[in-house]
Each structure stands twice: as structure tokens, then as C-alpha cells.
Amino acid sequence: MSTFTSASNPAGSTTGTPTDGKNGTMNATTTEATRRPRLSGMTWLVWRQHRAGFWAILAAAALSLAWMVYQRGQMMDFLDGYGYPGKSFDEVGEHFQQYVNAFSYVSTGLSGIPILLGVFLGAPLLAGDLENGTAKLVAAQSMSRTRWLATKLGLAGLVVVVSTGALSAVFGWWWNPVKDQNTVLDWSSGSAFDITGPVPVALTLFTVVGGVAIGVVLRRTLMAMVVTFGFAVAVQLVWGYFRLSLGEVVTVTSNKGVTAENAFPDLPKAALQLDESYLTAGGDLLGWSTCRNTNTDQALELCLKKEGVVGWSVDYLPMSQMNGMQWLGASILFALTAGVVAFLFFWGRKRLV
Template identity: 40%
Template sequence: MSTTLTDASRTGRKPRIRLLRGLNWLVVRQHRASILAVLAMTALGALWIVHQRGQMHDALVAVGWPEKPLEQTMASGALVLTINALGALPVVLAVFLGATLVSADQEHGTAQLVTTQSVSRGRWLTAKLCWCHLTVIVCSGVVSALFTWWWKPYRAAFSFAWHDGPIFDNTGPVLPALSLFLAAAGVTIGLLLRRVLLSMVVTFGFAVFVEVAWGLVRESLASPRMINYPLNANPPAKLDGMYEMDRWVSSSDGTLFGYTHCSGLETEKAANACVKENGIVDNVVKYLGYDQMPAMQWTGAGFLLLGTIALTAFTLWRASRRPL
């Protein structure tokens, strides 16, 4: 029997089992502070959302909902704080995780040191990108799923409609997709600018621009619908929860008039005469329905993911062509 002693037997310590080895271990160790901070933020956010959902449930039960209709929606400070934090999350991840991922190594010379070893630039950067994207997905995916779980059963109590940014952008796949896109943009900006502070500032400006632009194109993610219903009738049930994009009145032959075409006249008699003269018989509404929300979210998320793939591919190509 061999009498050779292992290091563990000589020191009396049990050997440590590493879940990560090689390059993955190096990347996680290098960015452990950022990863742990993001995971801690995710855990705190998850606990906060679960707690606030319970608070809303208790408040609604206290007023007799759903047996009794709500007299007004709920817009507590905690809800506004939650929505603001979720809206800021993609920007925070892009600035503090994406923008610093490569630029810090370039500025401090770590990139040159690593890539002079046996690890290629492409393999080193791929490992860093994988861990960055995984961290972003876990963080944004968890809080988005929990906020969706909070909002869906109680959406009638929220002061924000489904098509408003605070709801549309923070539920379903949109928040993870937007966070990934902005994080990938931050990495690319950092790679090109090579300075941490400058990369963070430019990434912040780009992220704010993207979020503003996203709000402008949100309603273009689905084809609007048109519906006619009699002039003096109540809106049909299918319009409940709709996002109204435009409205007209129309004659029997389909001619459209502005919604206030006859309502601005001084007397009801004059208004009725205007309606009769123009043959107006219907209301016409152009709208997006609540049932279109999932398709709109996945369409938007698809475009954002394509952008993420393009930015990531460019980053890897750029790193392979030029020294870091």
C-alpha cells in the first residue's frame, strides 16, 4: 500500500469540491462581487414583491373585492416604488455590469495579461459574456415573473393599464429581453471605449435613449383592430380593457367623420340635425385588445433578442480581430 500522503492528509483539511473549474472559475471569481450584488438585489426584490402582493390581497379582501366592484384603483407608494425600480433595472444592469465587464480589464491591463496565457481572446470573452448574460437573465427573469404573478390576478386594482409602460415593460418576456439587450450594448460600448467611467456614462445615455424609443414603438408591435357599433349604444364587451388608438363616427356608406363632428354644436337639436344630415349611424373605434398583449410582448422581446445576438456577435468578432 502506498504511503504517500496527499496535501489534504498532511494538513488535516478536507479537500474542497469546486463546482466550477478552469476559465469559468476564474471569471466568476473575478466578478464575484458584481454577481453576488446582483443576486442579493434579486432576492430582496423578490421578497419585496411577494410581500406587497400579500398586502394588496389583504387590502382588496377588506373592501369586499371581487364580490364588490372597486370604486377606485390602488396606487400606493410601494407600488410606484416597485414599478420605478423595475423600470430602472435594465439601465442599472447595463451600466454597472455590462459597461464594466470588459472595459475594466482593458483599462487595468488584465485583458492583456489573460490573453497572453493559454486562453484565447475569444474563449476568455465568451466565458465572460455567458456569465454576464446568465446573471442578467436570472435577475430580470425572476423579478419579472414575480411581478407578472402579482399583476395578473389583480390587474383591475392597478392604476396602470396593460398597455402602459410600467406594466407592459415589466411583465412577461419584455424585461429580461430589454435587460439583455442593454447589457450587451454596455459590453460593446465598453469594448470600444476601453475606459470604465466613460463607458458607464455613454451606456447610461444609450440606455435612456433606448427606453424612450421603446415607449414610442410599443403600440406598433401589433396590428390595430377596427370595430363599429351603433351610435347611441353602449360599447360591446370585447372593448373592455382595450387601448383606444383613435375614434370616429361614420355614415351608413362608411364615410368617417371626426368623433366630435356634430357634438360641438350649441344645441341638441342642431346636433341631431347634423347627425341626420350626414347620415351618421355608427361609432368606429381603432384599438388594441388586451388579448393581443402576449403576442405584442413576445414580438418586442424577439426584436430585442435579435439585437442582443447582433451586439454579442459583433463584440466577439471585434475582440478576435484586434488586441484588447
């Protein structure tokens, strides 16, 4: 016959471990060996407190991912049936417009994620606990305020990184077959640059952590959400203003005149043209105001000849720089995020309750 040896589990209940009455050895299959890993302690408490928001974010991301995977499949079937890339994309015309619209709708939605998560996840994360007194209760327990703050930021950051990172990767995979077609998405615009690569992760993390800092300082949830909305919009505007400065401008010139058929320099496919000027024989650049009062082509030719214009000078950013620009910008945002996190821990040691 078999007997059972009682052993306490972490939940306080007891479990029996069968032993073989014949040789006195314990059965190799025990409750402890088959127990699934579970959250515990502070991690469990923080997850349970914010589980509705965390699950909502993850569920919305999962649905978006499934829809993008479906759209990519539909698009690839269309392109394969058409014969792309063997045939020119220009001949697709209006037949591809439904997919262009899909890219536009999704990119617009993904562009709003930093603002939404900053307002609805970042701002209330600590402001709610400070406003309703939960922070004082936590501070009275054996767990330190630093660990509580680290767990809050860690779980929120993990949810942000997983959701935005997955969305960025799948959108980039969907867009990649037509990435060099400016008629689909302009790579230098926020609708493509800000939602692919590391940028959405870095931008969302910075906005969320900024919202947490605002909530800690203001200590009122609704006020923190309103201020965080303004902060998130300001971040988007500033980021959009400086986005192109992350690249290294390339200049190409020509010396075949201005009005000839092939006078304008050839640019790489999907390159973003920033500026163009007249180039003189002496290497000087002349703007568009030069010879603007001429009324005929002959008068324009005479004016350009008088000014010594021999060709064009064009400044542009090649699409090949996109990945490097994204990582440079993301590095700056990660550094700013780390600075805000350091402020939160410094503030939390003294004034978090």
C-alpha cells in the same frame, strides 16, 4: 490495521484513502466523492473578478423578491376580507390606494434596471480590462481570447437572466389578481408591459450587451459608462414609441347613432382605446372636427344627420394580446442582442487587446 494510499487532488495537496488491511479493499467513502462542485479555470477567474457586482445584483434582486411576496400577501388578505372578486373592485375606492402606490413604486424601480445594469455592469465589463491592461495579460495565457470573452458574457448574461427573470415572474404573480384593473396599472404602459413576461429579460440583456460593445470600442471605463447611459435611455424611448405597434389593432363599430345612451360600442375589459371616429352610412370615417361648431345638442343632431353619421368606429387593443406582444417584442430584442454578441466576437478576434 489500516493503511493509507496517497492521491493528489486538483489543488495540489494529497489526501489519504483508507484501505481495509483485512481484505485489501478501499473504503467506499473518499474525499473525491464528497467534494462539492466548485468553479474552476476561466469561470472562477471571471466570477472572482466581478463577484462584488454579481453578488450585489443577486442580493438586491432577492430583497426585492421578498418584499413583493410580502406585499402580495398583504394585498390578498385585504381583497379576501373585502370579498373580491365577488364584489365590484370599483367599491374598494381609496382603501386600495396604498397597494396602488406600492405597485407604482416597484414598477418605477424595476423599469430602471436595464439602464442601471447597462451602465454599471455592461459598460465596465470589458472596458476596465482594456483600460488597465488586464486584457493583454489574458491574451498572453494559454486560454484563448474567444473563451475569455464567452465566459465574461456568459456569466454576466446568466446573472442578468436569473435576476430579471425572477423579478418579472414575481411581479407578474403579485399583479395578476388585479391585472384587469386599469386604475392599478395600465397593461399597455411601460410600468406593466416592460417589467412582466420576457420583456425585462430581453430589454436588460440588450442594454447590457450594448454597453459591453460600447466599452470594447471606446476602451475607457468612464467614457463607456456615460455613453452607455445615453444608449440605454435612447433604447427605452424607442422601445416605448414602438411598443403598441407590436399588437394587432381591432376595430369595432356601432350603428345606434352618436348621442344615444348606449350608442358607443362595448369594449373588452381593460382594452386600450386608440382612436374613435364617426361612422357614416357609406362606411366612411369622420373625425372630431365634424360638426364641432354646433352649440346645442339639437344642432349637433342635425349636423350629424346631414353628414350621414350612423354610429361610431373605435380602434383598440385588447388585453388578451399582451402576452403575444411581449414575446414578439422580446424576440426582436433577443435578435438584436445576438447581433451585438456576434459583433463582439468578430471584433474580439482582431482588436480585443
